Amino acid sequence: MLHVNHINAFYGKIQALWDISLNVHEAEVVALVGANGAGKTTLVNTISGLLRPTSGLIEFLGKRVDDLKSHSIVELGMSHIPEGRMLFPNMSVRENLEMGAYTKRVWKNKHKTLEQVYDLFPVLRARQRQLARTLSGGEQQMVAMGRGLMSNPKLCIIDEPSCGLAPIIVQEMFGIIGSLRSQGIAIFLIEQNVQQTLEIANRAYVLENGRLILEGNSQDLIQEEMIKKAYLGL
């Protein structure tokens, strides 16, 4: 459903992505792992239309998207849950979630989708009138995920959902990602938590210095010597 074909991207004069090609298929969890500064966030920002690749092609659901604005890409059914949550701090939880249903395609059904999100994160129902900035870190991540799901996406890009969270809540987040897959939503997951990510993902790509250096089934990658040394500390 998502095809990235030989893209290159720059920050000013510095090349951040080198000849990246990857695929995400229906109802599949694909992980992108790599160290800090490898270019993971740059890559997903390019996919979701916040940055423009200088060359190469990005296709989503058979449609070329690398020249579209990000709001048009959301309309097509790609949702990006950004790193660091990026909530609207002085808006209520409910308003934050409603913003997720901003696109025309889903605005009419926002009450129904809202109920589904509340069922997925019951704590948010209890806190719906509270301002987003008054929530705990874990709850804020739930709002960010919920907001991303409000657009009823076919593909969900989740950038570092475990960032800054307690281990028990990280566990919960991974549980939810698994249940999204079973609902038929494809997930492109960016993580530094390599062990857990590889356990949940079907396939994974490893990014280093702006280049994809490895790809394969997660089960195989866990066995890979290089991964063990560099990311799992074994």
Next chain:
Amino acid sequence: MDITTLKSKKSLIWWTVIFTIFILLIFLPFYTQGYAVVLLISILVYVILTLSWVMFSGSTGYMSLAPAAFFGVGIYTSALIGKVFPFPITVLVGGMASFILAILVGALTLRLKGIYFAIFTFGLVMLIAYSLLFFEIQVTGTRGRFVIVMDYNTIYFYMLGIFMLLLLTTYLIKNSKYGLALRSIGQEEDAAAHTGVNVVGVKVMTFAISAFFMGAVGSVMATKLTYIDPFIAFSTTYSFMPVAMAIFGGTGSLYGPIIGAAILTYLEEILITKFAEVYMLIFGAILVAAILYLPDGLVGFIQKIWRRLMERNHVDT
């Protein structure tokens, strides 16, 4: 009584109050004469400018110092075509000219953030004023222009009409999906883009709608001034006063800017007549005090006291 009936009762009271105020405002010229109408015109000018300013800058957080540019474009439009067209058309054209200018300027500059945007919008006022001055002196060979004269009651009714339309527009924006998008831009612009808001489009459009009202009120104001030149039309006062009035009243609500503009305009009138030489000094001191001690504006301050009183009553009973 549950919350919804309480809410609907509260909004019913609000609508009655607003309706009554408007009826009073409409009939005011028939039972007072002279000064009251003139004062209300001054107040309405600033109320409209302030409310238009809040519509864009209050929610998005982009500090625009361009009100004087849009106001001035309205004034100049009135001077240029006021003698040719029926007056309602002049007002409409004045508003549309500002609307188009705002779209051009907005598309170019709304990528700028923070202080850069503020400085650019202020520069716009200067740029237009000096270009016009150059044009008037070099090409038309005059310095200023005469504008058609209208009586105060007519001016007043035009202002009131624009005010009502603006109030309705602001209310509709505030309670719509579009208003939600505007607020989200003010709080976390990148996230707004992530959720599918056409960030640039929404900003430029709102900037232009607010400019429309500034231009429209400018073209009415021109007839009160009767003679204009580039520096009368593009006086920077009309950029700074709306900002000061909005901060003084509080930008969080619809009535905050209205109350702020009304009080400060009245205060200005009093100070000018009583302390003509030092009025700016006193005015400035009051503004500094307001910014220091009323961070949420006058309305925010009153709401805080009100809430505290209510809580105390709650504890007592």
